[in-house]
Structures are given as structure tokens and as C-alpha cells.
Amino acid sequence: MLPGQVPPPNAGVFQRSGSSAAARANDAAYNIGMLRARYGTEIRLDGSTGFGIAGTGPGSINIKNILITGPNYYFAGQAGFGAIGNMSLNGCSAWGLSDVGFAAYGTSQMSAINCHSYACGTRGFIATASAALQLTGGSAGGNTSHGVEASHGARINSDAPDQASISLGFQSAYNGGCGCSAQSGFIFIRHGTIVSNGSTDMFAWNMGTVAQYQGSVGTVSPYWGNEGNLNSIAINYG
Amino acid sequence: MTTQTVQVFIRSEELGGANPLVIACYPESRPVPIDTHGPGMSVLMLPVEAIQQPSLDGGVPKLVDNWQDFGGTTAVSSEAARRIEQSFTASEQIASNRQMIEYIQKYGADTAKWPPDARQHKAELDEKWKYVDAVKVQARAHITARPHDPSSDKVWPTRPST
Numbered sequence: 001m002l003p004g005q006v007p008p009p010n011a012g013v014f015q016r017s018g019s020s021a022a023a024r025a026n027d028a029a030y031n032i033g034m035l036r037a038r039y040g041t042e043i044r045l046d047g048s049t050g051f052g053i054a055g056t057g058p059g060s061i062n063i064k065n066i067l068i069t070g071p072n073y074y075f076a077g078q079a080g081f082g083a084i085g086n087m088s089l090n091g092c093s094a095w096g097l098s099d100v101g102f103a104a105y106g107t108s109q110m111s112a113i114n115c116h117s118y119a120c121g122t123r124g125f126i127a128t129a130s131a132a133l134q135l136t137g138g139s140a141g142g143n144t145s146h147g148v149e150a151s152h153g154a155r156i157n158s159d160a161p162d163q164a165s166i167s168l169g170f171q172s173a174y175n176g177g178c179g180c181s182a183q184s185g186f187i188f189i190r191h192g193t194i195v196s197n198g199s200t201d202m203f204a205w206n207m208g209t210v211a212q213y214q215g216s217v218g219t220v221s222p223y224w225g226n227e228g229n230l231n232s233i234a235i236n237y238g
Numbered sequence: 239m240t241t242q243t244v245q246v247f248i249r250s251e252e253l254g255g256a257n258p259l260v261i262a263c264y265p266e267s268r269p270v271p272i273d274t275h276g277p278g279m280s281v282l283m284l285p286v287e288a289i290q291q292p293s294l295d296g297g298v299p300k301l302v303d304n305w306q307d308f309g310g311t312t313a314v315s316s317e318a319a320r321r322i323e324q325s326f327t328a329s330e331q332i333a334s335n336r337q338m339i340e341y342i343q344k345y346g347a348d349t350a351k352w353p354p355d356a357r358q359h360k361a362e363l364d365e366k367w368k369y370v371d372a373v374k375v376q377a378r379a380h381i382t383a384r385p386h387d388p389s390s391d392k393v394w395p396t397r398p399s400t
Contacts (some may be wrong), residue, residue: 177297177298181298199259199261199298203298205299219276221261221263223262223270223274226264226270227265227268228263229244229289
């Protein structure tokens with residue numbers, strides 16, 4: 001980190017004015033300035049596919065206080081932090097990646113503690129196939145599609161660092177699509193704030209499951225306690 | 239294999255667009271109030287082929303380019319059935335018929351000779367039957383000239399008050 005600076009402590013330091021393309025573009029310009037004023041190490045990706053940092057295993061790697069930025073326009077196949085093996089991330093941020101900020105693939109496990117993903121071309125955080133992603137605090141905002149996505153058998157869990165305070169919990173807000181999208185995947189958000197996204201805040205599709213406990217959630221599809229498309233469900237644990 | 243028909247919630251303001259976002263989707267048979275996902279929603283009864291799945295790389299489900307072509311008869315007739323079921327369920331209709339037969343057996347075919355409470359009951363049921371008939375007539379007209387929003391109250395007969 002730059003002298004005297006810390007990683008974004010929560011979503012509150014990011015500008016988030018709306019989920020429209022214009023609002024997200026405006027917020028993105030402010031947020032990259034805020035991030036660069038904090039981080040001492042930035043990995044910049046250009047118009048190429050690939051990862052900023054990839055954990056390929058064997059074993060788990062620990063990454064702390066790194067900012068990875070992209071070109072801030074869309075093309076498929078670029079991610080800031082990519083777990084193929086296991087990764088543990090603390091205080092890291094992704095901004096403007098052409099595709100995804102944080103990605104867990106295959107059988108990997110990614111732990112993201114106080115990590116933030118903004119202004120990415122599609123999604124902020126993803127877990128796909130058999131991957132597992134644990135979000136402890138942190139946030140996703142201003143991404144073109146979803147803040148968080150679990151797909152094709154993956155699971156994402158989230159909680160506040162103290163497992164109690166919603167103010168410290170993960171936030172997904174002002175993304176262009178959904179705050180959390182589970183397409184044949186599972187997402188459980190505890191003490192989170194999932195609001196003000198462009199489409200639906202928590203969305204389950206094709207046998208996906210979204211669930212929340214003691215958080216703040218705006219819109220949900222299917223409605224709490226109901227089965228939607230191809231047995232997708234949304235569960236509110238209160 | 240019979241194509242599955244589903245209830246698709248989309249924003250009413252997107253009805254005129256090419257690919258409305260799918261806000262929610264439920265089996266056809268499940269009663270889901272139209273305000274479940276907030277105001278400004280339209281519910282379309284569509285075959286699953288009218289939904290464009292998200293890609294493997296994410297995105298959101300939308301209606302396909304020519305979703306109106308899928309709607310046609312299914313969208314209108316399913317909406318008509320939904321409206322009738324909401325106001326006068328199939329079991330209520332059967333019970334109504336049975337009640338009328340009982341009245342006729344008991345009081346005769348001339349309803350003018352029925353006691354006031356039976357006549358009042360018949361009048362209430364007649365209102366519901368009139369509504370059923372009106373919805374069916376309107377549905378036939380909508381199949382010929384499809385309305386912009388088949389789920390809008392504005393394009394269907396007013397529901398009976400009882």
C-alpha cells in the first residue's frame with residue numbers, strides 16, 4: 001500500500017451512483033482514482049486475454065494488498081485474479097477487467113477477504129464448475145453484468161468478518177445485471193447487502209439456489225420460498 | 239414431448255423492445271400474484287422456447303428475438319384461463335352447477351318462484367358466468383389481434399365484484 005494507506009475497508013469508500021451504463025462509467029472514473037491513491041502495487045492488463053495473477057497449484061497461494069486493473073472495455077477471457085488451484089486473497093481489488101475481476105474455476109477454492117471488484121466487463125466475482133468461493137466482507141459494484149455469479153455446480157458463501165455485522169458484510173450493489181446470480185449454482189449470503197442492481201438483486205435460474213441470512217436484500221427471483229425456472233429456488237433464512 | 243408453458247415476469251416498459259429481460263419465471267400451474275415482483279410487471283404465458291438462456295459465461299435470461307411469435311394463442315388463452323381461475327375457480331364452477339340443479343329440483347325451473355336467497359345466490363353466480371363468457375369472447379378477439387400487453391387489466395373485462 002502507499003504510505004499511510006489501507007485497502008478499501010468496505011464498499012462505502014467507492015462511488016456508487018446507479019446501475020445504468022452512464023452511472024457506472026462515471027463511478028468507474030472516480031473509483032480508479034480512489035484505488036490508485038491507496039494501492040502501492042498495481043498490475044495492469046491491456047487488451048489481452050489471461051489473468052493478472054493465477055493460482056495454478058499445487059498448494060495454496062496467499063496474495064495481499066494487490067490492485068489489478070484492466071482496459072475498462074469488454075472482451076471475453078480476461079480475469080484479474082484466477083484460481084485454478086487454491087488461492088487466499090486479502091485486501092485485493094480488481095477494476096475494469098474486460099471480463100471478470102475474481103474467478104474460481106474447476107475444483108479450486110478461493111478465499112477473498114475484504115476484496116473488491118468494480119467496473120468489470122461482465123462480472124465482479126465468479127465461481128464455476130466445482131469451485132468454491134468464500135467472500136468475507138468486500139464488495140462488488142458497477143460491473144456490467146452481475147456482481148457475483150455461481151454457475152454449473154459452483155458454490156459461493158459470504159459472511160461478515162465478525163459473522164454478525166451487516167455493516168461489515170459483503171455488498172453487491174449498482175451492477176448492471178444482478179447482484180447475485182446462481183445459474184445451476186449455489187449462493188448463500190450472510191449479513192450481506194444486495195441492493196439497487198439493474199435487473200434483480202438475487203436471482204436463481206436453472207436449478208440455481210440463492211439464500212440469505214440476516215442481510216439486506218432488495219428484489220429476488222424467484223420470490224422467497226418459491227420454485228422458479230427449472231426448480232431454481234430462493235430461500236430467506238430471516 | 240409436450241412443450242412446457244411458463245409464467246414469465248417482464249417489465250411492462252420492455253414489452254415493445256426486442257428482447258425483454260426475464261425477471262422471474264414460474265411453472266404455469268403455480269398461482270403467483272402479478273405484484274410478486276413489484277409494480278410495473280407483465281406476466282406472459284410462454285413456451286420455454288421463447289426464453290433465451292444465459293450463455294455459459296453468464297448474462298441474464300431474455301426473451302428470444304421473435305418471442306411474440308411464440309406467444310400467439312398460448313399467451314392469450316393461458317392468460318384468459320388464469321383470469322377465469324382467479325375469479326371463478328373450476329371447483330367453484332362445478333359447485334355452482336350442482337347448486338343450480340339442486341335449486342331446480344327443489345323449487346322448479348321458474349326462477350321467479352324461487353325464494354329470495356336462492357335468487358340472490360343465482361344472480362351472484364350469473365355475474366361470474368357472464369365474466370367467464372366475456373373473457374372467452376375477448377380471448378378469441380385477442381388471438382386474432384394480439385394486444386400489446388396481454389396481462390394488462392385494460393385489455394380484459396372487468397372482474398366481478400364478488
